[in-house]
Amino acid sequence: xxxxxxxxxxxxxxxxxxxxxxxxxxxxxxxxxxxxxxxxxxxxxxxxxxxxxxxxxxxxxxxxxxxxxxxxxxxxxxxxxxxxxxxxxxxxxxxxxxxxxxxxxxxxxxxxxxxxxxxxxxxxxxxxxxxxxxxxxxxxxxxxxxxxxxxxxxxxxxxxxxxxxxxxxxxxxxxxxxxxxxxxxxxxxxxxxxxxxxxxxxxxxxxxxxxxxxxxxxxxxxxxxxxxxxxxxxxxxxxxxxxxxxxxxxxxxxxxxxxxxxxxxxxxxxxxxxxxxxxxxxxxxxxxxxxxxxxxxxxxxxxxxxxxxxxxxxxxxxxxxxxxxxx
Amino acid sequence: xxxxxxxxxxxxxxxxxxxxxxxxxxxxxxxxxxxxxxxxxxxxxxxxxxxxxxxxxxxxxxxxxxxxxxxxxxxxxxxxxxxxxxxxxxxxxxxxxxxxxxxxxxxxxxxxxxxxxxxxxxxxxxxxxxxxxxxxxxxxxxxxxxxxxxxxxxxxxxxxxxxxxxxxxxxxxxxxxxxx
Numbered sequence: 362x363x364x365x366x367x368x369x370x371x372x373x374x375x376x377x378x379x380x381x382x383x384x385x386x387x388x389x390x391x392x393x394x395x396x397x398x399x400x401x402x403x404x405x406x407x408x409x410x411x412x413x414x415x416x417x418x419x420x421x422x423x424x425x426x427x428x429x430x431x432x433x434x435x436x437x438x439x440x441x442x443x444x445x446x447x448x449x450x451x452x453x454x455x456x457x458x459x460x461x462x463x464x465x466x467x468x469x470x471x472x473x474x475x476x477x478x479x480x481x482x483x484x485x486x487x488x489x490x491x492x493x494x495x496x497x498x499x500x501x502x503x504x505x506x507x508x509x510x511x512x513x514x515x516x517x518x519x520x521x522x523x524x525x526x527x528x529x530x531x532x533x534x535x536x537x538x539x540x541x542x543x544x545x546x547x548x549x550x551x552x553x554x555x556x557x558x559x560x561x562x563x564x565x566x567x568x569x570x571x572x573x574x575x576x577x578x579x580x581x582x583x584x585x586x587x588x589x590x591x592x593x594x595x596x597x598x599x600x601x602x603x604x605x606x607x608x609x610x611x612x613x614x615x616x617x618x619x620x621x622x623x624x625x626x627x628x629x630x631x632x633x634x635x636x637x638x639x640x641x642x643x644x645x646x647x648x649x650x651x652x653x654x655x656x657x658x659x660x661x662x663x664x665x666x667x668x669x670x671x672x673x674x675x676x677x678x679x680x681x682x683x684x685x686x687x688x
Numbered sequence: 689x690x691x692x693x694x695x696x697x698x699x700x701x702x703x704x705x706x707x708x709x710x711x712x713x714x715x716x717x718x719x720x721x722x723x724x725x726x727x728x729x730x731x732x733x734x735x736x737x738x739x740x741x742x743x744x745x746x747x748x749x750x751x752x753x754x755x756x757x758x759x760x761x762x763x764x765x766x767x768x769x770x771x772x773x774x775x776x777x778x779x780x781x782x783x784x785x786x787x788x789x790x791x792x793x794x795x796x797x798x799x800x801x802x803x804x805x806x807x808x809x810x811x812x813x814x815x816x817x818x819x820x821x822x823x824x825x826x827x828x829x830x831x832x833x834x835x836x837x838x839x840x841x842x843x844x845x846x847x848x849x850x851x852x853x854x855x856x857x858x859x860x861x862x863x864x865x866x867x868x
Binding site for chain 2: 400558560585591638640641
């Protein structure tokens, strides 16, 4: 069976580009704090979501709606309404992280398929089976902390489908629990849907060098002609004593393209591309690349050579935790 | 993994030279009329701007001697060309080819930022909203210009094709996007 390519769409145009480029499935979110990419000018209102789902279905693709932030106390109705509207729009599944919201969806919208977001950080078979038995979760998006043998071990112990990230930005090793953005800006992806919100980012050109401040803190400086990273604390360059370097993570993108055969053998159902904040150009290029790879694998042909370096953060790539070669 | 050569061409020197002496007021007026035409067809683009729908953006093609001040003006946009540096809520700078490529969906804004071909200054959230609004609009400037030019549409299209081929500038949406 062909591995499912699950790709991001931040706008209706990106959704159409993804479907055209060969995505089996597109994931997207509403234009509010219910999804973890709540950036200015991004996401779908209800009418756009309905039209996007219809377009995808007309072309044989599915749509997953990410409602993967954690409801604020006293405002749960916003998240409940998002789940209800996703079902009304015809979504094929919702991607949820919060246990309370999973319970609400399972009880109030039992016919709506539920996927467990990476924000839930479910990284072993016991917890995944708990989500399946309690909330009838059909698929889990695995956090980017697992090696390929660990993913195989999980799949051996669960009937829940697994979806893994194969391309795009990397997070620190505690997805759904990271407070770095909150520390610098008061806003976090978990609660507000924004990591390092643009409203708190300041770029300053300093004689060709690029200084980046987040919440007033200088988090990195890149010299002329050096690739720039995203303005997140986890990619910040820090000095301590006589040493200066990237404390949490290097500014690189995940690219597990060459590991697709191993991921298939490990029992993975779906390959996820990160980047709802990216353009339709990115979506089209990355989807084409990965669709060609899974089609080649299915046909027994060698994997084609990818050309995705230019689209990568810092213009550099890594296989991340899949091959644990940490420094 | 090696990064491919920079694909972004530089603007022809002749255009830059012309803009050094050309009167900017009639050009600004023409661009305002043109953008209002685009606005009529793409009202959702202004909704995506959200709170920045009345903020002035400075678009700075670094290989030209002018900057473009874009005021969305709540859906009735105004465009002003100036040889000064210009002020606005945010400044987006880069080669003309990069800016046109962004408008036509040929380039990814983040990738241009990583490679330092695109520079953002001022209110980053405003610049992001503009980028996302334009990316969703699926604009084709050449097609719109041809629509506006009546009987001259055909020769204009031929001229645009020639200029695109000679300069490498994206004056239209890439073919696959148009066909879809």
